Structure formats: C-alpha cells, structure tokens
Amino acid sequence: MGVTGDSLSEYERARLKRMERNEAMLKELGLLSFKGCGVSRARARASAPSSSARRPTRPRGGSERRRRSRRLSSSSSSPDDFVMLGGSGGGDCYVEPQPVVLAGDDSAAQRGGRGHLSRRARPRSSSRRRSPSPPPPIPPRAKKRKVAAPAVGMADCSPLTAEQKKIVRSYLPRVNVKGGYLDELEDYLTPLISQDNCRNVLRQISKLAHGEGIRYESARYGWPEGCYFKKDVIVTPLDDIVHLLREAKDCEDRWGRDHGNGWLVNHPLNKMYEFQQHLLSCGLKKKKAT
Structure with a gap:
C-alpha cells in the first residue's frame, strides 16, 4: 500500500521533505554508500501498520549490514552522523555530532576536541585537595656536645711560654x-x-x-x-x-x-x-x- 499525502500528518510530510533534501545532499557528497537509506526507507516505516505481533527475526549469516555502535565505528562520515533539527521557519538546521571519547583516551583533549571525557578519563584539577605528605622524620637525639677547637693546633701553643x-x-x-x-x-x-x-x-x-x-x-x-x-x-x-x-x-x-x-x-x-x-x-x- 503506497504512502499518500492524506495518510500522513503535517509533521510527517515536513519530515519527509527534509529527508529528501538530506538525501540529495548526501548523494552530492558521495556519502550514500549503503541501501535502505533515505526517503524510501522512511516512507516504508511511516506506512507500516502497527501490530502487536512479534517481528520475524533476521536469518543469521545474511548479507545485510549489521548495526554497530557509533562509538566503536572507525568511520565518522556516515549518514547517521547528521542530526536534523526542525527550524522555526520551516528550514533545516544541521548540527555536527560531538566526537565520542572512550574512557582513558586523552587524545581528544590534547587536540582540543569538544568531546566530553568520562569521569575516569577526566584530568584532575590542580586545585583538588591532595593527600597530605608524610611527616618529616624525627631527627636523632643530639649527641653530647664537644668543644669545637679552632683550626690552629691548640695543644702546640697552650699554655704560652x-x-x-x-x-x-x-x-x-x-x-x-x-x-x-x-x-x-x-x-x-x-x-x-x-x-x-x-x-x-x-x-x-x-x-x-x-x-x-x-x-x-x-x-x-x-x-x-x-x-x-x-x-x-x-x-x-x-x-x-x-x-x-x-x-x-x-x-x-x-x-x-x-x-x-x-x-x-x-x-x-x-x-x-x-x-x-x-x-x-x-x-x-x-x-x-x-
């Protein structure tokens, strides 16, 4: 059953128009590199009837692309990296996604990246209270003081002749x-x-x-x-x-x-x-x- 303009709400029609413009831009940039992306996929999702029945599972070993976490993906130029925000005047606004930094990776902080570090990878502030230094060792008890003799030999000139x-x-x-x-x-x-x-x-x-x-x-x-x-x-x-x-x-x-x-x-x-x-x-x- 095809998707008609009467079966979609005003929000969905505006969303499809934005996706068409996004798809055209991705084709110009050469970023539309896999199937199942674009307006046709969105129309299929919009027209799919809601059902409480359980969806059939995909067979193992299929040739379709597996879904992977963006955090573990090495490619940063996939179509999912672009986030669509509806503008107040009907236009579209593109926001560049923030880079994800793994815990313990300080390379983004050194490059000046805007990614948020995890609590473990966050550098400690110099103003944070440090552990108190150990007390200095107790000096040994002073020995019995001896008479400090001058540099010149005293015994040779005392008493005077x-x-x-x-x-x-x-x-x-x-x-x-x-x-x-x-x-x-x-x-x-x-x-x-x-x-x-x-x-x-x-x-x-x-x-x-x-x-x-x-x-x-x-x-x-x-x-x-x-x-x-x-x-x-x-x-x-x-x-x-x-x-x-x-x-x-x-x-x-x-x-x-x-x-x-x-x-x-x-x-x-x-x-x-x-x-x-x-x-x-x-x-x-x-x-x-x-």
Missing part, C-alpha cells in the same frame, strides 16, 4: 689592665666577622676582661643563682685559653647546656684564641725579618 707571653705583651701594652686589650681585639675582629658577631663576642669577652664572669641568664635553661664562669678572675690573651674552654664545658655539664649553640662562652673564647695566635704569628714574622 715566657717568650710567647713577651711577644703578646709587645702588641698589648695594657694587657694587665682591666679591659686594656679590648680595643685591639675589636680592631682585629671588625674586618673578619659580621657586626653582630663582633658585638656579641666583645660583650662576652668584656665580662671576662673586667672580672665580672659569665652567667647563663635564660629563663628556661639558665644556670642557678650564683653560678658564674670565671667570676672575679680577669681573663686575658696571656692565659691558657684551651684550658678555659675545658672549664667552660665543665660548667655547662654541671649547671646546664648552652642552648645558644656556643654563643655564651665557647664562641667568644675561640675568637680570643685566634686573636692570641695572630699576635704570636705577627711577632714571629717580625723576629725573622730582623
């Missing part, structure tokens, strides 16, 4: 006076260390040079009341500085370790030792020159 003391006195005429050598010590340290370092060394050495002694005044780690290092004893570059370093270490062992990394006594005494050895070196060079 009478001749060595004579050389030191030749450069420090006021060495036996309280604080009489601080100016020369400052002139020696200024070009060698930073201003803050020099200020701290001179402050601690000044206490030793005037016999005031040094006490650890920390509120948490401070020494007990009345505990001083070399109180009422004037310390000068003529003294055995290596022995003084050992005594300072003993004071820390008895009253509490210096948590300032040696800035209390150890570092100032090392700078005084360097000053002492510098004077001896200058005296020996002067003696050889004469």
